[in-house]
Amino acid sequence: MAAVLVRYRYRMYPTVSQQQMLARAFGCARVVFNDALAAQRAAHQAGEPYITARQLSARLTHMKNDPARAWLCEVSAVVLQQALADLNAAYANFFGSVTGTRKGPKIAPPRFRSRKDSRQAIRFTANSRFKVLDSGRLRLPKVGDIEIRWSRALPSAPSSVTVIKDAAGRFFASFVVETNPEPLSQTDRACGLDLGLEHFAVLDDGTKVTAPRFFRQAEKKLSRAQKSLSRKEKGSKRREKARVQVARAHAHVKDARRDFCHKLSTQIIRENQAVYVEDLAVKGLARSFLAKSVHDAGWSTFTGMLEYKAALYGREFIRVGRFEPTSQVCSACGVKDGPKPLQVRQWTCPACGTAHDRDVNAARNIAALGRGEAQNARGGQIRPLATAAPAGEAGSRRGAA
Numbered sequence: 001m002a003a004v005l006v007r008y009r010y011r012m013y014p015t016v017s018q019q020q021m022l023a024r025a026f027g028c029a030r031v032v033f034n035d036a037l038a039a040q041r042a043a044h045q046a047g048e049p050y051i052t053a054r055q056l057s058a059r060l061t062h063m064k065n066d067p068a069r070a071w072l073c074e075v076s077a078v079v080l081q082q083a084l085a086d087l088n089a090a091y092a093n094f095f096g097s098v099t100g101t102r103k104g105p106k107i108a109p110p111r112f113r114s115r116k117d118s119r120q121a122i123r124f125t126a127n128s129r130f131k132v133l134d135s136g137r138l139r140l141p142k143v144g145d146i147e148i149r150w151s152r153a154l155p156s157a158p159s160s161v162t163v164i165k166d167a168a169g170r171f172f173a174s175f176v177v178e179t180n181p182e183p184l185s186q187t188d189r190a191c192g193l194d195l196g197l198e199h200f201a202v203l204d205d206g207t208k209v210t211a212p213r214f215f216r217q218a219e220k221k222l223s224r225a226q227k228s229l230s231r232k233e234k235g236s237k238r239r240e241k242a243r244v245q246v247a248r249a250h251a252h253v254k255d256a257r258r259d260f261c262h263k264l265s266t267q268i269i270r271e272n273q274a275v276y277v278e279d280l281a282v283k284g285l286a287r288s289f290l291a292k293s294v295h296d297a298g299w300s301t302f303t304g305m306l307e308y309k310a311a312l313y314g315r316e317f318i319r320v321g322r323f324e325p326t327s328q329v330c331s332a333c334g335v336k337d338g339p340k341p342l343q344v345r346q347w348t349c350p351a352c353g354t355a356h357d358r359d360v361n362a363a364r365n366i367a368a369l370g371r372g373e374a375q376n377a378r379g380g381q382i383r384p385l386a387t388a389a390p391a392g393e394a395g396s397r398r399g400a401a
């Protein structure tokens with residue numbers, strides 16, 4: 001079995017001067033990324049070919065030799081190279097999603113990074129000689145030895161570390177660690193999952209998982225904070241204060257969600273040999289803008305965890321696409337019963353008379369589709385399961401919850 005890449009994230013507590021060095025590194029990485037992106041766009045507009053990674057790297061060397069940009073030499077060279085690597089990866093994902101070689105939802109082309117992005121990130125690879133010291137501090141080149149709270153042990157030596165500053169001003173170190181899969185003993189249970197608004201997840205055996213109360217409370221608090229922010233005058237001190245409150249509420253929701261998703265995904269992977277989930281890209285749900293951001297982020301965090309844990313524990317994980325809405329087809333006889341408004345939670349199939357719970361029926365249809373896809377895949381090939389660490393960790397996402 002191929003090795004699995006897993007992320008481990010810890011809170012970091014840099015001193016004031018270390019924060020200044022990190023701010024400089026974030027800034028330099030941003031400049032390098034944006035400069036390369038501008039060059040790519042200019043080349044594209046001029047009808048010239050795509051600038052290769054090697055050419056971008058040569059441009060960077062040239063930039064560093066420019067006395068006007070000598071400050072680029074004050075941060076780790078690896079951080080700057082990784083900023084270019086991020087851009088190359090973003091373009092590769094974009095092209096792959098346009099040409100269809102990359103599965104999943106369509107991806108937007110890379111955009112410029114801003115110092116106002118809610119999330120700043122830089123990456124140090126093994127080349128940079130970052131080091132976890134015996135004292136427990138993390139040594140980052142040209143930054144210093146930073147205090148870390150080790151909430152759990154790293155299982156092996158990390159191959160890279162991404163340093164993140166979130167909108168609430170907190171710092172994190174996110175390590176990528178290669179671990180060997182530890183297959184759990186086989187079981188013959190499989191499970192189809194319907195992710196929704198009413199319940200966080202509904203299983204095809206009828207189990208309904210409600211998001212914990214604190215999770216929903218945190219969402220409400222976030223919603224209130226955002227409303228309050230939108231009422232404040234731009235550029236005012238009160239607005240800045242409200243902005244920090246929104247960022248804190250976001251951070252709180254994110255932490256609560258991560259914790260909840262970890263527990264639920266571990267339980268489902270332990271109990272089932274195969275897990276089938278509807279592809280979120282095709283799951284259309286009527287929802288408000290806020291609900292959309294909160295729920296979509298929750299679902300993708302959750303399915304991402306299911307995917308890497310499946311790889312880690314020797315389970316099967318399949319995202320099923322669908323041709324017909326799973327809530328409109330009878331899971332007992334397969335008759336399509338037409339669209340039903342969202343408030344219809346129960347219905348009886350006119351063809352076979354089976355009484356359905358809307359969400360459980362959807363989960364059963366997903367399970368059936370998943371079993372079908374799995375069977376088709378046995379003969380041929382299906383997506384590799386063993387790349388677990390989500391890509392693009394060092395990218396900056398504006399307003400990501």
Ligand SMILES: [Zn+2]
Pocket residue numbers: 330331332333334335349350351352353354
């Ligand atoms: Zn039926």
